[in-house]
Amino acid sequence: MAKIPSTAVFSTKHFLALSLALNVSFILRMLYEGEQGHNMSCIKNETDFDTKTHSNIIKSRVVMSSSTSSLANSTCTDGKARSNRIINLDHGNPTVYGKYWRQSGDKTNIIIRGWQSMSYFTDVSNICWFLEPEFANEVMRLHRVVGNAVTGGRYVVVGTGSSQLYLAALYALSSSHAAQPINVVCAAPYYSSYPTMTDYLKSGLYKWGGDAETYEKDGPYIELVTSPNNPDGHVRTSKVNRSEGLLIHDLAYYWPQYTPMTSPADNDLSLFTLSKITGHAGTRIGWALVKDKEVAKKMTKFIELNSIGVSKDSQLRAAKILSAVSDSCEQENSQEGDSFFKFSQKLMTNRWKQLREVVNRGELFSLPQFSPAFCNFFNQVLEPQPAFVWLKCEGNVEDCESFLREHKILTRSGRHFGVSPKYVRISMLDTDENFSHFIDRLSSI
Ligand SMILES: Cc1ncc(COP(=O)(O)O)c(C=O)c1O
Numbered sequence: 001m002a003k004i005p006s007t008a009v010f011s012t013k014h015f016l017a018l019s020l021a022l023n024v025s026f027i028l029r030m031l032y033e034g035e036q037g038h039n040m041s042c043i044k045n046e047t048d049f050d051t052k053t054h055s056n057i058i059k060s061r062v063v064m065s066s067s068t069s070s071l072a073n074s075t076c077t078d079g080k081a082r083s084n085r086i087i088n089l090d091h092g093n094p095t096v097y098g099k100y101w102r103q104s105g106d107k108t109n110i111i112i113r114g115w116q117s118m119s120y121f122t123d124v125s126n127i128c129w130f131l132e133p134e135f136a137n138e139v140m141r142l143h144r145v146v147g148n149a150v151t152g153g154r155y156v157v158v159g160t161g162s163s164q165l166y167l168a169a170l171y172a173l174s175s176s177h178a179a180q181p182i183n184v185v186c187a188a189p190y191y192s193s194y195p196t197m198t199d200y201l202k203s204g205l206y207k208w209g210g211d212a213e214t215y216e217k218d219g220p221y222i223e224l225v226t227s228p229n230n231p232d233g234h235v236r237t238s239k240v241n242r243s244e245g246l247l248i249h250d251l252a253y254y255w256p257q258y259t260p261m262t263s264p265a266d267n268d269l270s271l272f273t274l275s276k277i278t279g280h281a282g283t284r285i286g287w288a289l290v291k292d293k294e295v296a297k298k299m300t301k302f303i304e305l306n307s308i309g310v311s312k313d314s315q316l317r318a319a320k321i322l323s324a325v326s327d328s329c330e331q332e333n334s335q336e337g338d339s340f341f342k343f344s345q346k347l348m349t350n351r352w353k354q355l356r357e358v359v360n361r362g363e364l365f366s367l368p369q370f371s372p373a374f375c376n377f378f379n380q381v382l383e384p385q386p387a388f389v390w391l392k393c394e395g396n397v398e399d400c401e402s403f404l405r406e407h408k409i410l411t412r413s414g415r416h417f418g419v420s421p422k423y424v425r426i427s428m429l430d431t432d433e434n435f436s437h438f439i440d441r442l443s444s445i
């Protein structure tokens, strides 16, 4: 009998918990489905469970369910599914190259046995003691084949993506006994991650200093030169040009499919990444070419403290992929297929052509214009075809991101790049299917 009250208490608690759970699930359903109670399984197919994207979709659903009543009619059982689904081109996930690698078959397979790649160390006599020699050799070879960077007299430092190398470079270029953190600047529009990556740990060594175009402070500074630039695709040189300046060149997109190879980059510190060359973003491999030995040592030290080196498995896989790219260039004339760069250059040409046609048909949007230049790799005059579209909403649309979101195209506002929200950045590196949806959607606006 004594048990009855406690059971009752338990049931009440249980009821409360259940009620709360039901309330929460009801709210979630509201968010996902809108007030009209759309079919959940339909929404799932549109969702990309990236945290940022996820909140974007929730946001856009709320906005749309209250402002655009025609969406209440969207269903997933008829042909409208395609025309109504959310097209997410917010980030530059380079899935476009999957097609090439799928058709290249077994050429890029590697086997790593259970006993291999076990040690922390690779070669303690090398400044970058965790650098795999095969990877370093393939990096040198690819730069030679493409002609996009001087490698003589450079140290190679490998990183977990060029993102880690960016932080390593800030650490290496700043001074541990300076009275003030050194300012880090870049001309706007700049890659949206630079300010946040620079400031998130509130380092005492360096801090984000904003737009290089308006930077006027005295003393040492670090300038980032992204060329071709993310987001707008333009080839760039430094802007501040003072003797106290230290430069980091981010050359993530200095490859033949995106821009003409006009001359080999000959900088103090250049960053490259596998992700934008071949699309293997998930392998997380980047490298730096560094002229100064002490800078290379400090960058290596940063990576040692940060992650005790860089995955050997990834370096070996990256070596294999880079080797396949160089092979495809060297064998192009003796073999059936296009080289990797020929393939990707054709693909980008085709996409930019479609995009320009759609944009030029109306008056709502405009695109950047580029000057053609002689490409030493393809031996012809070519136009740049950037990895991103830097689209401007013309007329009285002030917030281009919101405008496109109403049409279920997710993009990144100019605000994140230090400029006006009349601009957005749109990825050109998604799959054929999603790109073609994007073109259809854009032409229907
Ligand atoms: C200009 C630029 N730098 C660096 C990165 C970071 O690339 P990862 O860390 O994949 O090498 C990106 C990725 O979008 C980029 O656009």
Ligand SMILES: *[C@@H]1O[C@H](CO)[C@@H](O)[C@H](O)[C@H]1NC(C)=O
Pocket: 016, 019, 020, 023
């Ligand atoms: C659930 O929602 C109803 C009405 O919205 C409210 O009265 C009730 O207190 C809520 N229950 C809990 C446990 O939050």
Ligand SMILES: *[C@@H]1O[C@H](CO)[C@@H](O)[C@H](O)[C@H]1NC(C)=O
Pocket: 039, 040, 041, 042, 076, 077
């Ligand atoms: C949701 O849609 C799927 C597929 O179109 C269908 O099989 C399912 O019965 C629908 N569910 C509801 C609750 O309408």
Ligand SMILES: *[C@@H]1O[C@H](CO)[C@@H](O)[C@H](O)[C@H]1NC(C)=O
Pocket: 041, 042, 045, 076
């Ligand atoms: C969602 O996508 C999966 C896989 O593409 C498919 O099998 C399923 O039928 C789709 N569901 C709906 C409701 O369209």
Ligand SMILES: *[C@@H]1O[C@H](CO)[C@@H](O)[C@H](O)[C@H]1NC(C)=O
Pocket: 069, 070, 071, 072, 073
């Ligand atoms: C839904 O579609 C029907 C028929 O196509 C149309 O008559 C109706 O107005 C639409 N409803 C909304 C809210 O757009």
Ligand SMILES: *[C@@H]1O[C@H](CO)[C@@H](O)[C@H](O)[C@H]1NC(C)=O
Pocket: 046, 047, 048, 087, 088, 095, 431, 433, 434
């Ligand atoms: C298209 O984009 C969606 C959402 O970003 C993604 O989940 C999906 O895999 C893409 N479709 C294809 C065929 O790549």
Ligand SMILES: *[C@@H]1O[C@H](CO)[C@@H](O)[C@H](O)[C@H]1NC(C)=O
Pocket: 237, 238, 239, 240, 241
């Ligand atoms: C800065 O130097 C670059 C060459 O590195 C040059 O192209 C540019 O015009 C210079 N800018 C200014 C403002 O002097």
